Amino acid sequence: MAVANEPASSPLATAPAPGRRWGEVIIESIIKIAGVSVIFIVGFIFLFLLWEGLPAILDIPLRQLFGPQWYPIEEHFGLLPLLFGSLLVTVVAVLIALPLGITTAIYLGEIAPPWLRDILKPIIEILAGIPSIVLGFLGWIALAPLIQTMGAPTGLTAFTGALILAYMALPTIISIAEDALYAVPREYRDGALAIGATQWQTIWRVVVPAARSGMLIAVMLGIGRAIGETMAVLMVTGNAANIPAFSENWLFSPVRTMTATIAAEMGEVAQGSTHYHVLYAIGLLLFLITLAINSLAARLIGVSGGRRSRPGGSL
């Protein structure tokens, strides 16, 4: 048996023993179908969005589509406040989550003793598994009143949404950044320490720069997680399709995101109406934004991570 297994484990094996060939063929084709189907599904989703969303882009004058008013029951289809809402909430969420996530990853990967690491890692993974609607509840019941008592006119603001999203993006950022640190060869650290660098100098000047590309991917995926999140922001951002004036406090104004708009309005629309197609156009816009983020991430790996093509496996 051992003898028969030997050549099969090599990819160059040409004539394996008869009788096991069929099993392999079937398994291989199942795996191949699974892999290829992903490409087809993504392609179909894109075509579907294009098919349903294009009529809106053709029907509505571009000037209106990029106008400042979203009030669909009166045929005002300005996407700017929605785009503004999504970007504001996402950018603020990433600004909060990034330093927290990267420092946590550095602590976990470089500084924490193994026993503490063994406790913290699973807990962070549990955090990743909390359904977003539960975090939405938390934001609605606990965070929003807190923010209101801090002096905001209402607790349902862009900042409330950003805090919840930051909390949601954290586990992704932490575990991918930590994998990136883990992938830095041990010799780098040994070398730095051997020439007299302190632990902090080693981390800051050697390990983190070496893990840069992986860290960037962590950030990109964090952004992707934040911009696509729906239910939690629907519950805590107030959903006012408004671009606050320059004089107002943007952070503590209610905003309406693209995802929340689709979720709140999809159930209402009559199929085939302009409003229906506009909602698909918003979906298309979201798809293109995440596509851009992902391809930017892929390009960044290509530029700065040639040495290690991949920073760890748990994507």
Place this chain on the structure above:
Amino acid sequence: MPRRPSIAICLLLLLTALALSACSRTADAAGAQAGTGRAIQNKGSDTLVNLALAWAEQYRVEHPDISIAVTGGGSGTGIAALINGTVDIANASRVMKDDEIAEAQANGIDPQEYVVAIDALAVIVNKDNPVSELTIDQLADIFTGRVRNWKEVGGLDEPIILVSRESNSGTHVYFLEEVVRKGDKENKDVFARQTLLMPSSVGITSEVKRNPHAIGYDGLGYVDTNTEKLIAVAKDAGSPFVLPSVATGADGTYPIARDLYVYTDKSPSQAITDYLTWITGPEGQAIVAKLGFVPIAKE
């Protein structure tokens, strides 16, 4: 050596089992639908959903062989479902629009309208808000954002936080037409852009409950006067201020009261016709009054 083929066989078996169970499940679902044929699908207005549930439960007690499935989602949602042919009865807190009727007819459905109850729409503020009376003109100014501070309508020097239902709500559309636009069809005013749009009635009441500067509106049946304060509304500057109640809604002195509707296809099944007769009859209307809505007048 026999390991790998056996895995393949297991996988195949698993796939087959999955495929079979999927088939049998769809067959079951189809059987359930065809077999009973009496589960009446009822969907729509969130204003009506509690009332529709109460009707369905009581009707079930009296007619155990007929089951009625009630879901909410908003008037637009229910009407869209009727147009798409997925429900038997659509609940709506507004009349169907002309283009919705046209779409339904294009789908081979001829919507029939029934008034089933009257709803007094209450304007609510936080309990700590000293303002207790507003005219329709003042409400229009507030909800369009022309008035942005409570002191302009006799309150404290604080910003006004507007709270509304999402635009797929019939309550939203009614409030837009009758209060924001004061019933004037030529008026093109809309809600101020900074209005918080809540996906549910609960969203409005909980924001009003905890925010001392908030003002919102909701069906009278949903207002808890222990935690929210009702505003007395006057039609114009010369008219008396009237608090919403079942009585003032029924006699027409409260200015923001509207009919609530259900829609069905033309010539529905006997079971649905019986149900609608029961709803508009004395038993159904007794439940209407019990839930804080206004019963329709006997004809």
